[in-house]
Amino acid sequence: MSKPPARNGAPQRHPGEEDDICPVCKSNRYLNPSMRFLVNPECYHKMCESCVDRIFSQGPAPCPVAGCARTLRKQRFRKQTFEDLQIEREVDVRRRVAAIFNRRESEFNTLLDYNNYLEEVETLTFNLLYNIDVATTEARLAAYSKQNATDIANNKALSARESASTEAQLAARKDQGRLRREAARNEEEEERREREEGRREVIDKIAHSTEDPDKIAREGQKVVLKKSTARRNATDRLRAQDAASVDNASVPLFQIAGLTPITQPEPDKAYDPFGGYVIRPTCFTLQEQYEHPWLEKAKTDAQIAAGGYDVGEYCARSMMEAFAGLGVFVEEEVAGRDRSPGADVGTAAAVVTGGD
Amino acid sequence: MPEMTEDDIYRTSTQYRIWSFSRELLLSLRSTTNESAAEGVKAALHAQKAAEQEQSSKQDSNGSPLQEVDCLSVDEEQKLVVFYCVQNMRFADFCEFPTNVKATAVQYLKRFYLSNSPMTYHPKEMMPSALFLATKTENHYTSLKSFVSKLPKTTAEDVVAPEFLLTQGLRFTFDVRHPYRGLEGGFMELLALATGKGQSRPDNGASPTQLQKQMEGLDPANGGNKKSRSAEEVVQRIQDAHGKAKEILKTSALLTDAYFLYTPSQIWLSSLFVADEPLARFYLDFKFPTPSTMKPKLLTTLGTCANLLRSSASADPDDSELKELKRIDKKLYKCRNPEKIDLFGINKASEEGGT
Numbered sequence: 001m002s003k004p005p006a007r008n009g010a011p012q013r014h015p016g017e018e019d020d021i022c023p024v025c026k027s028n029r030y031l032n033p034s035m036r037f038l039v040n041p042e043c044y045h046k047m048c049e050s051c052v053d054r055i056f057s058q059g060p061a062p063c064p065v066a067g068c069a070r071t072l073r074k075q076r077f078r079k080q081t082f083e084d085l086q087i088e089r090e091v092d093v094r095r096r097v098a099a100i101f102n103r104r105e106s107e108f109n110t111l112l113d114y115n116n117y118l119e120e121v122e123t124l125t126f127n128l129l130y131n132i133d134v135a136t137t138e139a140r141l142a143a144y145s146k147q148n149a150t151d152i153a154n155n156k157a158l159s160a161r162e163s164a165s166t167e168a169q170l171a172a173r174k175d176q177g178r179l180r181r182e183a184a185r186n187e188e189e190e191e192r193r194e195r196e197e198g199r200r201e202v203i204d205k206i207a208h209s210t211e212d213p214d215k216i217a218r219e220g221q222k223v224v225l226k227k228s229t230a231r232r233n234a235t236d237r238l239r240a241q242d243a244a245s246v247d248n249a250s251v252p253l254f255q256i257a258g259l260t261p262i263t264q265p266e267p268d269k270a271y272d273p274f275g276g277y278v279i280r281p282t283c284f285t286l287q288e289q290y291e292h293p294w295l296e297k298a299k300t301d302a303q304i305a306a307g308g309y310d311v312g313e314y315c316a317r318s319m320m321e322a323f324a325g326l327g328v329f330v331e332e333e334v335a336g337r338d339r340s341p342g343a344d345v346g347t348a349a350a351v352v353t354g355g356d
Numbered sequence: 357m358p359e360m361t362e363d364d365i366y367r368t369s370t371q372y373r374i375w376s377f378s379r380e381l382l383l384s385l386r387s388t389t390n391e392s393a394a395e396g397v398k399a400a401l402h403a404q405k406a407a408e409q410e411q412s413s414k415q416d417s418n419g420s421p422l423q424e425v426d427c428l429s430v431d432e433e434q435k436l437v438v439f440y441c442v443q444n445m446r447f448a449d450f451c452e453f454p455t456n457v458k459a460t461a462v463q464y465l466k467r468f469y470l471s472n473s474p475m476t477y478h479p480k481e482m483m484p485s486a487l488f489l490a491t492k493t494e495n496h497y498t499s500l501k502s503f504v505s506k507l508p509k510t511t512a513e514d515v516v517a518p519e520f521l522l523t524q525g526l527r528f529t530f531d532v533r534h535p536y537r538g539l540e541g542g543f544m545e546l547l548a549l550a551t552g553k554g555q556s557r558p559d560n561g562a563s564p565t566q567l568q569k570q571m572e573g574l575d576p577a578n579g580g581n582k583k584s585r586s587a588e589e590v591v592q593r594i595q596d597a598h599g600k601a602k603e604i605l606k607t608s609a610l611l612t613d614a615y616f617l618y619t620p621s622q623i624w625l626s627s628l629f630v631a632d633e634p635l636a637r638f639y640l641d642f643k644f645p646t647p648s649t650m651k652p653k654l655l656t657t658l659g660t661c662a663n664l665l666r667s668s669a670s671a672d673p674d675d676s677e678l679k680e681l682k683r684i685d686k687k688l689y690k691c692r693n694p695e696k697i698d699l700f701g702i703n704k705a706s707e708e709g710g711t
Contacts, residue, residue: 277360279359279360279361280361281361281362284545284643285557287545287554290545290547290548291548291553292540315541317537318537318538319541321533321537321620322538322542322621322624323362324362324366324533324621325620325621326621326654327361327363328372328619330372330618331657333376
């Protein structure tokens with residue numbers, strides 16, 4: 001991270017000129033009024049849309065700018081966001097690095113650790129930006145993303161959730177603003193109407209009574225003022241309530257790191273079809289391989305194997321069935337069953353199943 | 357952690373819990389069913405006669421007196437059911453259904469006629485329904501339309517109408533544990549032993565090669581005089597025994613009461629005893645090398661089961677048997693329960709009444 005290399009590319013030109021002439025086909029805005037410029041994040045060389053269509057429609061091709069020769073694809077050309085292409089590139093690189101190094105402060109024990117981490121990330125970013133040790137930097141980036149794939153995915157999901165809730169909050173705030181503006185408009189209207197009425201009243205009074213007109217006018221103004229203060233007080237109260245409700249809504253979004261450690265829900269245990277029983281055959285030990293004329297085909301035929309047929313599974317099952325019940329002497333065991341001869345089968349079945 | 361042995365696993369099956377009986381129990385169950393069915397038939401016939409007499413007495417008063425109905429005996433019922441089991445197997449073969457579908461259908465019929473009598477429901481009507489139900493429970497999809505098209509003079513309603521009755525008779529337990537897969541398991545292990553790839557058991561000191569040698573020295577099967585000398589001959593012998601045992605399991609194991617009296621693994625080992633006794637004895641010695649109380653008990657059980665399998669009714673009845681069956685069928689014609697003949701109507705009525 002010593003000195004940034006000299007910027008390569010075209011020499012400095014006047015801003016207007018650069019906008020109007022395509023560096024590849026040299027056509028200008030005079031000839032083609034609807035000219036648009038595109039860049040490819042591979043090398044950030046600018047060219048006009050018709051050049052992109054012409055050169056890259058047939059598939060990937062080398063960049064036409066002299067001395068570049070990187071292979072570009074049409075799909076990746078886009079409009080540039082920033083006028084300075086160097087900034088465009090920097091933003092791209094930073095976005096890419098940030099997607100991989102997305103650790104949060106809350107994951108670190110101390111602030112120092114977090115700052116060291118940020119420092120390291122910044123070093124990597126700088127190296128990428130100014131082409132210092134690009135190969136090793138890329139390798140480090142790839143290694144990190146491979147090692148921390150699950151953490152990266154988790155943090156990504158977390159930030160997606162956060163941005164979703166932020167958006168929802170923004171929308172709610174917007175809605176509230178609209179309502180507030182409407183209320184203010186209504187209020188203004190009301191006030192205007194009242195003032196009008198008051199004035200009319202005063203004029204009527206002056207016309208029909210014999211009192212001092214100045215006095216009547218003063219009283220009328222006082223009434224209007226009183227009303228408007230009362231209203232203002234009421235609206236102030238409402239506003240305060242609104243503000244309070246916004247504050248309440250935003251409370252869960254404040255995150256204070258390190259206060260509550262995130263406890264992951266315990267993962268479900270693997271399903272046990274035997275409900276905790278261990279099957280321990282006494283009459284046989286399962287061999288790894290059995291030979292059976294029928295099974296030769298099943299072992300090799302892709303059509304059978306593709307369906308998920310497992311020869312070992314068949315062997316285990318047939319060995320189990322070969323000895324399941326060998327030591328069960330029906331004559332003896334059935335005699336022990338609570339059942340009178342000649343009883344209906346249904347009741348006997350009920351007795352047997354109920355007894356279990 | 358609780359442990360389960362193979363036997364415990366079998367004890368969880370409905371075949372053990374509901375469909376396993378001792379010989380006496382089986383006998384008493386059948387005679388009770390027969391008695392109550394006979395009473396039902398008599399009552400129904402009397403009621404029918406009485407109604408007829410009432411009708412005819414309006415015209416003329418000399419109605420024929422009630423004569424005693426001659427009902428089927430337990431034995432005759434059994435013969436009839438077995439015959440229709442055989443028919444069922446033939447029909448399943450005709451439809452090219454796999455063995456397990458066939459065997460399940462036969463067991464459904466046998467189970468159904470434990471609590472129902474042929475005098476109440478004719479096996480001929482239950483047979484297609486049992487087979488069709490077996491295609492469903494054994495996961496061998498056959499559409500009702502194509503199934504019916506293979507049956508002569510039968511409509512889809514005839515197949516479906518007795519179905520609920522059948523499932524009721526089966527106590528809604530559709531799982532039948534067959535000895536076929538067990539036989540394949542034993543066959544695989546015997547082959548492994550014969551080729552010297554077997555695993556010696558911890559309680560049996562013999563190494564795989566010693567076991568292989570022991571197998572080569574076994575007495576020939578069923579009184580033959582040629583001893584197998586090489587591993588290839590032993591393999592051939594095992595394959596022969598397997599074929600024979602399988603044939604027994606496909607026929608006599610199904611037609612006898614073996615499924616009610618024994619467990620599937622006992623049935624396949626007994627069939628191996630019938631097919632090749634020295635081989636079966638060697639296998640049992642290998643499994644239970646140390647003297648225990650279980651082994652002699654197992655041997656007697658296997659012996660009685662083997663005798664049962666040998667004594668099976670033939671899957672191919674000869675002329676005299678057919679004559680007997682015809683006589684039973686004629687007798688059945690006179691003693692059928694008239695209230696239960698129209699299964700289609702009964703099914704419809706119960707459906708309408710139920711909803």
